[in-house]
Amino acid sequence: MGIVQILFWFLTALALISALMVLLSKNPVFSVLWLIAVFFAISGHYILLNAQFLAIVNMIVYAGAIMVLFLFVIMLMNLNKETEPQKNWMMIITGVVGGGSLLMMFISLVLQANEIKGKTALLKDGNIGLIGNLGKALFSDFVVPFEISSVLFLSAMVGAVVIGKK
Numbered sequence: 001m002g003i004v005q006i007l008f009w010f011l012t013a014l015a016l017i018s019a020l021m022v023l024l025s026k027n028p029v030f031s032v033l034w035l036i037a038v039f040f041a042i043s044g045h046y047i048l049l050n051a052q053f054l055a056i057v058n059m060i061v062y063a064g065a066i067m068v069l070f071l072f073v074i075m076l077m078n079l080n081k082e083t084e085p086q087k088n089w090m091m092i093i094t095g096v097v098g099g100g101s102l103l104m105m106f107i108s109l110v111l112q113a114n115e116i117k118g119k120t121a122l123l124k125d126g127n128i129g130l131i132g133n134l135g136k137a138l139f140s141d142f143v144v145p146f147e148i149s150s151v152l153f154l155s156a157m158v159g160a161v162v163i164g165k166k
Helices: 003-024 028-048 052-077 089-116 132-138 145-163
Strands: none
Touching: 003 028, 028 052, 052 145, 132 145
């Protein structure tokens, strides 16, 4: 068992345990901190896949900016047990059905993964996932979707400013 496999299984266990702690933590601030640990574990997986750019962007954008925003929102909301609304039985049933559907999908994926276990992809070179290749693909093959997403983000920022001014 090589060092890459040991790192993979360690990061996988860290991500799964941290994700469970996000769900099981009673304090929302601790949930956000556990979510940061999940993002760091996912960034470690990206590094193992030779996608350094995705790992750095994941750490900067998600573990950095968005989690700080979540922490500020949670602290500003001042969540208390007394102010929390009671959940009705329809929401509970919807959650159970949604969670059961997700579990069935995960079981199906695991069963399908056993079928393709022996098949591996051959890599031509070690430059898969580097920023140069990503930039070439992004600005040659995917220019139109990239520009559409930038216009979408711009309209979302304008909408946030308009809503915030009211």
